[in-house]
Amino acid sequence: MNAISDMNRLAARPLAYVVACQPLHGRLRDVAIQLGGLSLIAMLPRRDGFDGEAPLRAAADALAGIRAEVLDLAVPPPAAHHHRHMAAALAALARVAALLGRGPGSGGEDVRREISAALRAGTDHIRHAANAMPGFETVDLRHSCCAAHAAAVLSAEPAELRF
């Protein structure tokens, strides 16, 4: 009986990690997309100005918040690999935000190359994290064209009213 109880308790620990980490993974994915968009706009020649300061600040703040919560997670051994990729993604994306913060024109080609490499590393780590454990998705498809034919969406009941 104790052995079964111990097994249940052990099995619950990764599950608790997944439940706690899922929203952080989703937020990290969103920040990666945002930093990607800002990087793309910074890389492209353009005639008019695009004020990226506020979104960049928001992305950097979001990263800091996610990092604090990720570092605060209890990480059971089966989740260690996932957690390492989360931490690595955070570090890479923080580097992107820092480089973008210097201004798109500063630093020349070396900085542009580093932005691109760090962004690729960050998004690769997010994908590796999603592959490391069940329960994490690389792409949020719930609001894409695909959602229109998702069985879960088609059969969804109205949400409980909570005003």
Added chain:
Amino acid sequence: MADYSIWVLEYAAVEQFPRSVMLYGPMHQGTRKLPYGFVVLKGKGETILIDTGYDHTGFGKALADSYGVSNFHHPTEVLAEVGVRPEDVTTVFVTHAHFDHMGALDFFPNARFYIQQRELDKWVWSLTLGPEFRFLVGGTDPGDIAKAVELARQGRMVAIDGDREDVLPGIDVHLAADTHTYGSMYVTVRNDGARDSADTWIFAGDLIYTYDNLTGLDPEAPQIIPIGLAVGSQSNLIFASDAMLNAVGREVRRVIPVHEDRLKEVFPSRLTVHGQQVVEIALAEGEASRVA
């Protein structure tokens, strides 16, 4: 004789797609097949794609399991049906930034990519609005954006600001703002090269899913019925459809919806061994048919 050979190639499909999304309005009308496809043009020394398909490795299983996307085949395999290799591709027009249209950016090592500036700007803006607004940015793969950034760094990603004629000989692009997406683009091919062409084709991206969007369902009373998915508006979709029809003298079959399962009935076509349609819209001089 045509300047460009043109094919539409299916690379995956959703067997049961709600009609109510293909045509805004009529609810509870069942489902239709929705192929995923891209367009290949070959001629004038260029090999051109309109959209790229996507990279199945990242989330293919999720697509298959949760969203019913089936029969996926890699662009390399699909392009081979018309004798094209990914490294042959010189230009890609990205009609909009959804994963199934720009999810394979890094498969074409020698291509230059064109997308609307507005598609990028408004999309980044919408990302700043917060999680309550995530409907506006759904379906984006962060890995795709990283690939686009690297292309931009290399000078291979070109952002176009609005309409532009002769991006390549006889090929124009047009902005359809605030429609399916913020900066959707459609591509016009004047296949005789003439400014006032009698051989114009339009590639509509996701501004329409089916010819029925251009004709309605009642032959006695034709009307434009927009698709059901828009971050912009159905009004804008209707007016964009009208503009596309005007550009081809209201000849409906010349406005090509890549998601239309009946293209194979309108143009010469064949099915591959995987059951995917290869549709031949035009053949340039000296080009052998790929469907005969």
